[in-house]
Amino acid sequence: MTDFLRRLLRSPQGALGCLIVGLILVAVVFGSYLTPYGPEDMQPLARYKDPSAAHWLGTDQYGRDILSRLLDGARSTVVMAVAATVIGTLGGAILGTGSAYLGGRADEFIMRTNDAVMAIPSLLMALMVVSLLGSNSANALLAIAIAFMPSMARISRSVALTVRKQDYVSAAIARGEGAAYIVLREMLPNVIAPIVVEMTIRVSFAVMLFATLSFLGLGAQPPATDWGLMVSEARQYLHRSYWILMWPSAAIALTAIGFNLLGDGLRDALNPRT
């Protein structure tokens, strides 16, 4: 494990990614204790303030301190996005790898069904799931996970098809291993590298998808401090103060960049050959 960490930190992307994701994690864990103001405390006299010593990142349309809201919102935003991505990715990876392993008609059936699901835009898919199951955060998470699955299944299947032809898979079949062992232990570890990279890019999509769901009234509701919600709320006040829009957008971008860099670092560190 320490060996793995050392390899991760040796590459510049890995080190920087770890740093940014580490900072975000600090905000996730301790965010609500570090806020200088209450995230929902309105100050009618200090609306649309630019960044200053009193309000480091300025205030929004109700005079709420943006820094406090960002710190407070980190937990729900990042944890939800990461959880949805991980569930969606793992599900898709197992589906795609399993499909590649089975081959033949089963593969054809799974992938054509997958194509049919992919034809529905992921936002519509998520909307459908939420409206079927009822609107709350847990269902929104599930909806996004399901929306991510088909494309992850495609990516992992294409990688798994080349792994399927390798002799170590043939060797496993020849000694009579079960399908679950072959998919999970022989194939999946060799498929994982591109999936991890893809997954880290998906985290930022997930943040935005959550924001969209919230915007449509199917996810987090005002006055919640979800970052995506903050962006969509700030949209209307852009002409009064662009800071309201900029800070949560920057936070989302930083999260995306951090996870992307971490993904690059992980890809190298996960490969035992380097």
Added chain:
Amino acid sequence: MTDTDMALRVEGYSLAYDVKGGQARVLNGIDLSIRRGEILGLVGESGSGKSSMASAIMRHLAGNARENDGRIWLGGTDLRAQTERQMSDIRGRRVSMVFQDPATSLNPTLRLGEQLAEVLVRHRGLTPRQAWAEGEARLAHVGLKTPREMMARMPHEMSGGEKQRVVIATAFACNPELIIFDEPTTALDVITARQILDLFAGLQQETGVASLYISHDLALLSQTADRVAVLQKGVIVEQGETAGLFRTPQHDYTKALIAAAPQPDRRLVTPLDTTRAPLVSVRDVTVNYGRKSLLDTLLRRDYAPVVGSRAVTLELRPGEVLGIVGESGSGKSTLAKAMTGLNRFDGLIDFDGRPVTGLSDMDSAYRRDVQIIFQHPDASLNPRQRIAEILARPLRLYGRGQGDPRARIAAMLERVRLPASYVDRYPHQLSGGEKQRIAIARAFLSNPRLVICDEITSALDVSVQASVIELLMELHRDTGAAYVFITHDINLVRQIAHRIAVMYRGDLVEIADAERIADPDRAPYTRQLLEAVTPPASARLATTPQD
């Protein structure tokens, strides 16, 4: 001898690559020279720097290459002093190269004529029309029957041998002073390789071009080369006239290389008890690839499957070593895959009284008894599993209640002569030969009664191959397991097999006793195959007994 007699001179040349944590030295103080019209064989195992030498002469080195101030002269030209632009005029015109794999050295998206004519237009200043006509003449010259049609073909429309002929035609196209051959026959079948070698010998005689012939195959060099240089870890340990070098090798490494080459008359197996009932009998096993699609059924279209092997029938006694030989595509591996349940098949495999007619009949006991070892140890060991996990699987599947798994793995590692500390390693931390030993250990941990070896030595160096074969025969004596040994190395299989089966395009041509495979009353294809085989170097030249 004056300088002008020399086609190539390499003086005191050293090469290293910058790698993480220092430099990896590849070539050390190389001194080589090739006279005009001479063939110099350069022999060495993988990693000895053979191919780096070729790249250095072509001035086509990787970015991290660091050279010393050694000289490389092509005739009177100092190649190290040439600019990249001048070199591109020299490459193809004065020095050209033939690579190992014709499948990858031709551009798959260009017609052959375009690829051949391009060289002539570029270096001999012909017009495209002239070049096309000249190209046809060149193709006729390398023994291709229909040069006009060949010029219009794409590379995938021809066989490997034909492709290599085109590559050779391209190399000879501008009458260069030197041609570098980098293992030109390794990727080809025995018979095709023999034809290519004959073609090379003919062209060489005719044009008198100087050649650097790189190979790992001593036997082959003993036939083709005038002089041979032996390269070990970047140092030329011995260099001399071919006949003399093989008769009285001076350096230990050369002696070891010559001794490691398989010799058909040095049998490594003990005679078999022929009275015992067969362990396996394969009856009319046919393997077809591809399946009839739903659309074909709906449209009632005829469907012709690709035949992998056709109605193969053979028997194997307990403890017998059966060699299967044939060129690529002859159905050797297909049969192996059918016997291990990796392919669907029609027909019957009778294993020790249990009939197996399909994949569903292959139960755990059959899987335990029949083990397969693959050609490439890189591909057959999962790169993300440690040796401990790789070796623990057969024990977990079949070996319940037979003692402590860790102790058994350690004992097996000792048996295949690897240190017990290897259990914590990943496959990529092992050398090719060590990896193949792990694959052998995995197969034998389930105490099999039949082991199928699918070309297990062809990816290994000669000396490593010898030690792997030695290990395999030792395990054969100890465990009494029967082997099906699939290979294209006929010298090797004559050494270790009791009987040899010859396959051709999916059919079993014949099965003969290994001692009698060279008899004159064998099938025509068998005779053709044996004639194409290069006899081992020491068998013809050496009078000194090895060992």
